Amino acid sequence: MARLKLEHVTKRYEDVTAVDDMNLDIEDGEFVCLVGPSGCGKSTTMETIAGLTIPTEGKVFIGDRDVTNLPPKDRGIAMVFQNIALFPHMDVYDNISFGLRLRDYPKEEIDRRVERAADIVQLEGMLERMPDEMSGGQRQRVAIARAIVREPDVFLMDEPLANLDAKLRVHMRTELQRLHKELDTTIIYVTHDQAEAMTMSDRIAVLDTGELQQIDPPLVCYNEPTNLFVAGFIGSPSMNFLNGSVGADAIETPNFSIEFDPARVDGLAPGDDVTVGVRPEDVYPVPEADDVAHPTAAIQARSDVLEPMGDEIFAYLLLGDGETSMSQEAATDDQLLMSIEPDSDLQEEEDISVVLDRRKIHLFDDATGDAIAHGIVDVTGEGSTGTRAESDD
């Protein structure tokens, strides 16, 4: 196990900055996911840690060692790649033991480690099989076993489940969590699948345009995003965003007003422009809003499209005059996505009143996108999860 630290790491390719002044401090035994859209710099960050890429600026520390200019073999890390990359002409035993044989480990030690790794990833009895005789999940387990036998300080995993089908991916996700518990090793995991990041990691590092946007536990990223990008990226379906402007005691959006507690949005003055964010599950049809302690006034809407998902229904609502269809280029201010119970009798093209949970409303600075408040009503003493945005602290 080892602590991993990136200090002001920047990687430039001619005129493109892939990673920009990245600072990361990952503790011993932590499982950290790097997430972000394509081209955000997560794979480059991973390759910088692995030693496949030398940073243009900055330093990489593993434990107390500065490994910035060390080759991959001297960094004490093992990596699992997206393409699995098994040797097709070697059987499972030879694939798993490849790294050890390369380093001239004694035969007995190799046998011991391979057996243990095969046991951990449940590949006992398959050591003589060839890769083309195995399923995708089994091949991925071989790749993981190959990393395990090295007993590295840090595991790097670059979208290892991306090529697997959805069912197998969910299964392997659980396997990796079990593996992390068993090995208790630092794991850095790159993915663009936020479900993987949310379920597996101790902390999520959200990247965009080469810059670290937020690194926090999954639920903190979900409930207290530091900016608009994180709020929109984490959570599926995405958070609703509405343009608003601050009034004396209410946020005015084009279609409705939301009363707020001035103490919760310190620093805002009447007339300031803000972006209001609310997650689909924090929008409630009025008949089901009895349990919402701090609802907004009722908002009139019309249901447009319903998407039954089995365990919930996503209802696309039209605000205002209700004449703008979601299929047209509608302003986001006229739309609201709501998640409702699967047994709801709401129909398409039906008028409906909804409320928002004011404890779960997020405010973002319109100019910078930075979070201003998470929850706009004072719930001191009520045990709410809503807290003031701390990104500026």
Next chain:
Amino acid sequence: MVVDTVALVYWSGMVVLFFFWVYGIVSFAFDLRNRIVPGVLQYRRGRRKRKAEREREQEREEKEQQLY
């Protein structure tokens, strides 16, 4: 009159013959400058680039194998 005709045929023949001779040399010179030399240079550049690419890929593969 006969002499004039012979001269005319002679000079016409010479013009036709030397025109294509000169035309061929000039065309070859232009081809050399515009097609053959650039083609050879491009081929050599391509080979160098492919070699560099192969070396980069090999280096990358070796580095990746260090992580297995």
